[in-house]
Amino acid sequence: MTGAAHDAGALDRYTAASERAAGRIIDAYSTSFGAACRLLGPRHRTHVRNVYALVRVADELVDGATDEAGIPPEQQHLALSRLEAETGDAIASGYSSNPIVHAFAHTARAAGIDAGLVRPFFASMRADLPPAECADADPVVRFDERAHRTYVYGSAEVVGLMCLRVFLRDATRTPDELTTLEHGARRLGAAFQNVNFLRDLADDTERLGRSYLSANGRIDAEEQQRWVAVIRAQLADAEAAIPLLPRDARLAVTSALLLFSRLTDRLARTPAAELYERRIRVPAAQKAWLFTRAALDVGRERVS
Incomplete structure (x- = not known):
């Protein structure tokens, strides 16, 4: 010791x-x-x-x-x-x-x-847990729009809000700034979750028996692109709030946002059927480049 x-x-x-x-x-x-x-x-x-x-x-x-x-x-x-x-x-x-x-x-x-x-x-x-007593329940848990919204709030948006409270614990923000930051934190958490839903379609469907993105149990190309548009809007809202974060939180949040934006682009280009066969990833070299880009972006903010 x-x-x-x-x-x-x-x-x-x-x-x-x-x-x-x-x-x-x-x-x-x-x-x-x-x-x-x-x-x-x-x-x-x-x-x-x-x-x-x-x-x-x-x-x-x-x-x-x-x-x-x-x-x-x-x-x-x-x-x-x-x-x-x-x-x-x-x-x-x-x-x-x-x-x-x-x-x-x-x-x-x-x-x-x-x-x-x-x-x-x-x-x-x-x-996410199987029913405790109902033996004849549907083997696939299906989330309609309302259930999806409720699930994402609890599983991801509140986690974003928890991190925001960590970042702001020694800071003071105006009520308007706090509203913008909380909206951004929720939207970033939701974007991260929805990206992972698209990335994990194979595992969620085959192993876990869950359909987070469609009450029908499977998404097609049209639904895939609709979710891509939703994610991009969520990321844009989150990006708008980053300048209000403390400086020592911006680089990490910007890096994560750029990574998930790149994942979204790759998901948009992958056929829907293929998403049920493999998990989409960003190569390590591209991740390193994105983190470098984030550092440059945040550095320019400090100079300006």
Whole structure:
């Protein structure tokens, strides 16, 4: 144990260890997110990882890890409810024996993330679970326009709002600026989610039995292009809000926006039927170029 760690209080040591665990969760699942996160200012980096680590743990609970563990649907529902309750308790008390929940609660208390954002997130996660008791339910969960909107708000828009609260925790914005920023955060989260829905059509349909983008269970070329137009409008709204972010958050957010814009372009050019066969990606060299472009764009803002 280092001298600094030895001198820290027990709670501080545990929080630091929990945040390291959250970082390991993120690194294990997403190299792109990890790279973008490193572009955040140091005061934001750990907090954003803490948010996304809890999101990932909940995602894995509903996206097959519990199935592979042989846990029946009713127990999956109970596990998600326990995770939600533990998260609420940790935000209230400042402690959880679950390191990922503890790290999230530390960020939530620092940034003012409350039940108004946490509850919708878990509601959307619950929508991904199989019915607890209905054995003859449709094997494909179909989302109509209203269900899609509700799901995306809870699964993605509130996560954008959580990150915004992290970015603004030491900042002051006018009511009009805050409205613009919140709209941008929601639209960016929705764009990210809708891009991933298009990228994951094969896995969502075949393995998970979900149709997020069509109540019919499958999208055609016309629906594909309609979703591409929706995503581009969401990204444009998000981009308009970036200049109002703190400077040490702009590079990471701009990089993520450029990456998902490029993904959208590739999705638009891929035949709809092919999206059900493979996941569309941006090559590593192009990602590096996009991140460099983002750095140049943000640098020009600082000079002007």
